[in-house]
Amino acid sequence: MKKAASFFIFCFLLNSLSFAQQGMWTWMHGSNLQNPVPGTYGTKGVPSPTNVPPVTYEGSEWTDLNGNFWYYGGTGNNPSAMWKYDPSTNMWTWIHGTNVAWTAPSHGTKGVSALSNSPGNRVLGSITWIDKQGDLWLFGGLSSGGDWSDLWRYNIASNMWTWMNGPNTATTSGVYGTQGVSSAANYPPGRRENNASWVDNAGNLWLFGGLSGSTSLNDLWKYNILTNEWTWIRGSNTGGSGGSYGTIGVASPTNDPPAGWMQYAKWTDNNGNFWFMGWGTTAGLSLNELWKYTVAINQWTCIRQNTPPVVSASCVSNTTNIPEGRWETRTCWKDACDNFFMFGGNTSTKIFNDLWSYNTVSYTHLRAHETKANLVCR
Numbered sequence: 244m245k246k247a248a249s250f251f252i253f254c255f256l257l258n259s260l261s262f263a264q265q266g267m268w269t270w271m272h273g274s275n276l277q278n279p280v281p282g283t284y285g286t287k288g289v290p291s292p293t294n295v296p297p298v299t300y301e302g303s304e305w306t307d308l309n310g311n312f313w314y315y316g317g318t319g320n321n322p323s324a325m326w327k328y329d330p331s332t333n334m335w336t337w338i339h340g341t342n343v344a345w346t347a348p349s350h351g352t353k354g355v356s357a358l359s360n361s362p363g364n365r366v367l368g369s370i371t372w373i374d375k376q377g378d379l380w381l382f383g384g385l386s387s388g389g390d391w392s393d394l395w396r397y398n399i400a401s402n403m404w405t406w407m408n409g410p411n412t413a414t415t416s417g418v419y420g421t422q423g424v425s426s427a428a429n430y431p432p433g434r435r436e437n438n439a440s441w442v443d444n445a446g447n448l449w450l451f452g453g454l455s456g457s458t459s460l461n462d463l464w465k466y467n468i469l470t471n472e473w474t475w476i477r478g479s480n481t482g483g484s485g486g487s488y489g490t491i492g493v494a495s496p497t498n499d500p501p502a503g504w505m506q507y508a509k510w511t512d513n514n515g516n517f518w519f520m521g522w523g524t525t526a527g528l529s530l531n532e533l534w535k536y537t538v539a540i541n542q543w544t545c546i547r548q549n550t551p552p553v554v555s556a557s558c559v560s561n562t563t564n565i566p567e568g569r570w571e572t573r574t575c576w577k578d579a580c581d582n583f584f585m586f587g588g589n590t591s592t593k594i595f596n597d598l599w600s601y602n603t604v605s606y607t608h609l610r611a612h613e614t615k616a617n618l619v620c621r
Contacts, residue, residue: 390454
């Protein structure tokens with residue numbers, strides 16, 4: 244009788260655990276209509292359950308230190324408005340900027356905050372960071388006149404933008420200076436279609452690659468907030484480089500990823516190393532390469548070169564699993580166990596809604612419908 248009771252309890256717990264891992268989506272806010280949604284701005288600075296941003300594409304996003312979500316720009320009717328979403332109240336607030344589409348940047352004076360300052364219309368993938376003090380940062384993107392090289396900081400408490408670095412006109416050339424040497428004159432070329440960006444343990448901002456004009460890039464840059472200086476760290480200063488793979492899985496001072504664009508799936512592991520996966524080429528190819536940059540030794544490692552995809556059963560992890568090549572996978576996360584997650588993306592002929600996780604210890608991929616499936620640290 245005791246064995247039967249124990250078996251019943253075991254089955255009940257197993258069933259409960261399996262059910263808990265299924266996960267459910269919840270429609271939280273906004274319209275279920277496509278394209279013609281103009282948005283409802285409400286009163287600037289005042290949250291409301293009826294507020295909602297207009298439909299947009301490839302805007303810029305941050306999560307602040309209090310867990311609020313921030314959104315700026317994007318292709319559509321909202322290229323110069325800053326929005327905040329509070330998950331605890333399920334309400335949007337129009338925070339800054341104009342509700343008039345396609346406004347030009349207003350730089351003001353470099354290094355000086357002002358309520359009238361604004362990056363203006365920014366579309367097709369500006370690069371973003373949030374620093375250790377909680378300020379929001381934005382670099383480049385496509386705006387009036389082309390690709391921009393300007394760097395902006397937004398302070399939440401003052402509700403003001405500050406133009407920090409780079410020119411106040413559209414440019415694609417940049418100033419590389421000497422590799423490895425910071426300078427007040429340095430700044431990266433203007434670029435778009437990219438968000439391969441990281442913050443290191445010292446609080447410096449990093450970026451890699453993107454599209455500058457019609458040229459794809461593989462340059463790696465570091466920005467020191469304290470000195471307000473850029474440093475060209477690695478990669479080509481001419482663009483279009485084929486990179487250098489070296490030995491797969493082995494770091495080397497001669498390794499560099501090839502030039503590309505639409506690099507969005509990126510992570511920082513618990514050891515402070517930078518990772519990115521998947522991007523496109525100007526020839527229209529979609530890649531599933533995986534690269535790691537080790538900050539401490541200034542070296543890239545190609546973890547996996549571009550290869551045909553391999554997909555086993557859902558929620559089964561093994562070393563042969565490989566996601567299909569894709570780009571514009573901006574929806575990416577890291578859990579507490581140092582596992583990376585990636586959702587969706589597209590190629591020139593396909594659009595995906597698959598969810599993958601990657602274990603940085605075992606170097607294995609998992610195609611998962613349940614995001615809790617790989618949360619047990621191994």
